[in-house]
Amino acid sequence: MKRMKFVLAPDSFKESMTAKEVCKAMEAGLKVVFPDAEFIHVPMADGGEGTVQSLIDATDGEIYHQTVTGPLGTPVDAQFGIIWSQQTAVIEMASASGIQFTTKETKNPLTATTFGTGELIKACLDKGINKIILGIGGSATNDGGAGMAAALGVRFLDKNGLPLPAGGGALGSLCKIDLDGIDPRLADVEFLVASDVTNPLCGDTGASKTFGPQKGATPETVAILDSALAHYADVIDVQLGRKVKDVPGAGAAGGLGAGLMAFTHCKMARGIDIVTQYSGLSEKLVGADYCFTGEGGIDFQTKFGKTPYGVAQAAKAQGVPVIALAGYIGEGVSELYSEGIDAIFGIVPGAENIDALLKNGCSNVERTCENIGRLLKIARA
Template identity: 35%
Template sequence: MHILIAPNAFKHSLSANQIAEAIQEGLKRSGATCTSECFPIADGGDGTGQLIVEKCGGIWHKYDVHDPLGRLIKAPLGIIDQGKTAVIEMADASGIRLVRSDEMLPLMASSFGTGELIRFALDRNVSRIIIGLGGSATVDGGIGILSALGIKFRDADGAELAALPINISRFHQIDLSGFDSRIFNCQITVLCDVDNLLLGEQGSAVVFGPQKGASPSDIKLLDLALTKLRDLAFQSTGIDMNEILHGGAAGGIAASLFTFLHARLVNGAEHFLELTDFEKRLKNADLLITGEGCLDEQTLQGKGPFAVAKLAKESNITVIGIAGSVPLNENPNLNRYFDIVMPIGNEPTDLQTAMNFTTSNLIRTASVIGKFLSLPKTI
């Protein structure tokens, strides 16, 4: 038996690489007579760019950019496809991991640093830019990125305002005269791991604002600000930013990239698997093991484990899904794609303790799987 190990990262715990290696170690310890291959996956979330560059044999270049609060940092820009394609991980320049918990200020946080990385990519004369949006610290509707690319935001008197969410209510005009036109000679592909729209109860401010430190009052201000941005963008481009599927990703950045940069917004998991030739590896597999931190109904909304499970079932390959958290009751929708869904926890515990023992729990769970696979068929 050949087992393909293709997990997503366990958010706030281990990377996809670390998860895959722990599962493989557990299979080895079980003594099962099988071969295995690690193929860690991503769906546009934090870590996607790293895996793309790694799997495509690319290289990294570091540049000075500004973090979400305007501090100078070093951030990587990946180059693949013999220099033709740049890979940008938004979390590297504008990520929530770059700010402390007491520094989470969504009304002041900017995506400007990600725009700087795009500009550096254009300086390298690439013809394509791939952007992973996961792990952002911002709910700025992409105005930071647009500002880095030369777009100015002016008040009623024509004065330029800083491209910060707190200022959007005072925006009166979007000035495109200084926009870096090189962007239109470059195909922008944005990997999204959610399909939320920009505004409303399922919009970027309401759903993702709290994760980035937004209080209830902040959320109201941010949703109103993004509504104002939508109205101004419609006047400038004729595009309604609130009608764009995936537009709410990364605090509304996806909507701006589509509207102003003519970016293509795609399902991050599907594009990742296509880019990295996943199906070629799947052809040799008898069993697929995948997983993520929480494997539930949301997994079926385009997450990485769903994407690989769907391809495996199309080829009649058995799928085992493992996770830190799984539904308490049987879920018919999950059962269509996952033959077995297993939690890795060994005993009742709090979340932080469970996360501290993710590696050992994965090894133990994978060892149990391996021992089951080794049982005589007569049992």
């Protein structure tokens, strides 16, 4: 009988297990039933939290830590990864400029800065890479990426030729963008921006009105920020010849999308598509008998670019059946059965408090996979 091949491609189960830990638990359970099977681990992510760790785990890359300027202007410990086999860096902007560095009392999108994200980019340039994958979810900022650009040598000046203070609120006073000091290495680096956000920079669906309130913006603050970003976009258009105001995705991460469009060579893509490509998932699925995926919760939203959906699409192209695991199964999952997912299993054994469920995630995944394996063995008999 042919040796069975399982491809294990889950996302992390937030606050419980990393994607790599889920892979190990899946293998441990299945190996009880299929001890001689081949198991291929492909830790996944969808461009948000965990993307750096998943891609580094999937490619045998390396994680680096860097002290950078946080969104409030204070030092924070951030990280980035390098996929050395592809001379590619991986950054999550939230690692430097994320909302987790603020509290209800300290949130201030008028002054929050992406300067630390620019410092991470500079650290990657110092490693000699030629491509940067940048996930831009979870920001505390609304500065249009001006802070990021400032860390890379761009100067934003007022009518008196003085540098603007940090934050999106000051951009309404922008008079000149000085590129004389921009890091010349940016010209030779391609940016692949992982974002599922299609909002423009300004207007009713723009960065400030859509995402500003969750970052602490009042209605009055939203109006100030939206006007400031509109002026910022106009200056970029006139002085740099790049139109960013209405481009889909420009409003991602408080307008960081627009800043990347203005000051780097970048293109936008869905996070799961980027991770699928750089992890080599499609190639690893060739000849597989089954693909296992999963994440903390699966529901009707999963088909809008979440990891299990992306994995299922890749597996479907190879004719590989897909089994998904989740800590929580919500409404609308029946829609996923026509999208490449063949079965969905919950891992929760019974009524327990949330702390116990998070703590016992690995053992719950292991037990569930063992039982799924026993069903598969019956089907093969």
